[in-house]
Every structure is written in C-alpha cells, then in structure tokens.
Amino acid sequence: MINGGHVIIYSSDAGADRAFFRDVLGYPHVDAGHGWLIFQLPPAEIAVHPAEASGTHEFYFMCDDVDATVRDLTAKGVEFTQPVTDAGWGLLTRFRLPGGGEVGMYQPRHPRATDL
Template sequence: MIRGAHVILYSTDAEADRVFLRDLLGLPHVDAGDGWLIMQLPPGEVAVHPAETSGAAELYLVCDDVEAAAAELERRGFPVEGGVSDQGWGRLTAVRMPGGGRLGLYEARHPTAFGP
C-alpha cells in the first residue's frame, strides 16, 4: 500500500541544499548514510498542469499567508526572491537554494487537498 511520496531535487551543490532544507523546514530528518540527509515534508498534494513537454516538476511549500511566511523566512536568514506575485488563483514567491534551485512558497486561493 502506498504510504507517502518521495520528492527528489537535483542540485549542483546537494550537500549545501540538504543542510539548507533541514534548517529551513525545521522538521525531522534522517541520515541515510554518510551525511545524506532525507527531510520529512509537511503534508502534500500533487497537481498535473498542461505543458508542451512532460517531465518537469516544481516544488512549492504551501502556507496560509505568503507575506507573513516570507517575512519569517527573511527573519531566519532565508532571503526571499522578487517579492510576492498575485496570480489570481494564488500568491507566490520563492527562496533560492545554495545550489541555485528555486523553492516556491505558495498561498492558494482555491480548494486544496490537505483535508479538514
């Protein structure tokens, strides 16, 4: 029986990004061996969007108030890029990871699948 999902982020500086995520999320993690950290994620959902080609993926951390969450991340030393953009269906911003990847921060304005 399926009991979870495992997200893989590819990075040119995987070790630094693992430490970054550990510190950013502040959630439990395990060492899979030789310092290879695997972090617990908050509850998640998956959506499939139309695209010209298949295979691309993005990771967004969902919050109730993106501006408050961004301010808290900034206070903790995680710079947020480019302010908050309003897309109508949600509000977005992002944090740049040490390896260069973007980690999105998302306030949904539509129903979510997180349950009651």
C-alpha cells in the first residue's frame, strides 16, 4: 500500500534551498547523510489537471491566510515574484527560492483533501 509521497525540487544551488527550508520555513528534517536534508511537509494533496502534453509537474504551498504569510516571509527576506491574484479557486502568488527556482503558494477556496 502506498503510504506517502516524496516531492523533489531540482535546484542549481541545493545547499541554499535546503537552508531556506530549514532556516526560513523552519521545516523539521532528517539528514540522509552528508548534509542531504529531507524535510517533513505539512499535509499534502495531489490533483490531476488536463494538459496538451504530459510530463510537466508543479508544486504549490498552501496556507490559511496568504496576505499574512506573504508579510511574514517578506520580513524574512523572501522575494515574491508575483503579487497575490484572485484565481477563483484561491488567492495565488509565487516566490523565489535562493537557488533561483520559483514555487507557488495559495490560499485555497476549494474543499481541501487534507481535511479528510
């Protein structure tokens, strides 16, 4: 039986991004050896969206109050690359990881599978 998932974020500066998850987001972690940190995530869910071609995947953080979370992370030096916008299904923004990648974050308006 499948009992979990493992998200991978590829980075040109994995050390900086690991430090971000550890120090800025404060996620608990284990060291798999040689500083290779694996982080515990909050409850997660997965959705399958239609697309022209398969093979592209995205990761979004979810939060209860996007404006408060943006303020908190901005105070910690996080750079947001998109203002909060109303996507209908939620309030959406994006921020940059220290390694240069971006991830999305949103306050959902849809029912949450994490509440099951």
